[in-house]
Amino acid sequence: MRVTPEQKELLERAARLKGVSLSSYTLFHLIRIAKKEIEQEERLILSNQDRDLLLSTLENPPPLKGKLKEAIQKYKAKYGDE
Incomplete structure (x- = not known):
């Protein structure tokens, strides 16, 4: 140097x-x-509001819909519910 x-x-x-x-x-x-x-x-730094929203979403996830819901149903039908 x-x-x-x-x-x-x-x-x-x-x-x-x-x-x-x-x-x-x-x-x-x-x-x-x-x-x-x-x-x-x-490091991901969240505001207090964003942190609260993230925790709330993790604790109370929205209902599944669309292609994600279909994919999960197909997976469970093929491999079981474990």
Whole structure:
């Protein structure tokens, strides 16, 4: 990674204060930031209203209809109700 002399000195100073090598210091912080960014991108965050709607729908699903209902009936007829 290319850094300016000022940036390198700053990072080296911080690493010295922590008693670790520049590589260890940099890697530790880069890994932490990468994990945080991945978690933020992969996590689904719902508003309170959306959360309540999701839970309500899971607890009280709407009745099946159309092709989905037909497919389930065909499956049960062929393989049983287990």
